Amino acid sequence: MTNAMAEDRRSWTQNPEGVRRDILAAAVSEFAERGLSGAKVDDIAARTRTSKRMIYYYFGDKMGLYTQALEAAYHKVREGEALLDLGHLPPLDALTKLVAFTFDHHRSNPDFIRMVMIENIHQAKALSASEKIRDLNIAAIEKLREICDRGEQEGIFRRGLDPVALHWQISAASFFNVSNRPTFAVLFGDEMFSDAGQAHLRSQTVEAILAIAKKHEAP
Missing domain, CATH: 1.10.10.60 (Homeodomain-like)
Structure with a gap:
């Protein structure tokens, strides 16, 4: 040996x-x-x-390694969400913290974004075969559903919020911020990707999601 x-x-x-x-x-x-x-x-x-x-x-084999690497990438973001301990926060604060975390996590973990992009290129074949990833994401949706339900019961959030749609909207802005940075920066400059630009965009993303969720009183 x-x-x-x-x-x-x-x-x-x-x-x-x-x-x-x-x-x-x-x-x-x-x-x-x-x-x-x-x-x-x-x-x-x-x-x-x-x-x-x-x-x-x-x-x-290589595919087995790829699948488990994808699972590890998803586990990292869901583990971070679990550490937020959102159940003890008022609904508005919980949603604010979740959106801010998602924006920050995606920005700090571009490899996760690229892994998801690769999986989309391959029509989500590894993801569709992974019960672990499905279970992780079901738990994430249930956590968001609980926040939405509490907000509705307290009269803060509008009725009938769809946690899956809300998750999509949170992910969309946070994901695009990383996935399309190279092309966006070439076309429009990279000011938005400076620390100050990212802080401003993060704040706007939180405000936009809260505006979707909040109950609007009739004039």
């Missing part, structure tokens, strides 16, 4: 979950940069503390 193979085995034996997380982080970055077709398992292995052989052993 070579020294590299021995070190590889020790890493997996001593901290298998840590090594697995390292592989998934490297895979997200590689797939986001090169796409499903362009990414190479050899390159992912080179960025981690393990080997191509071990990646295949634990993830099955």
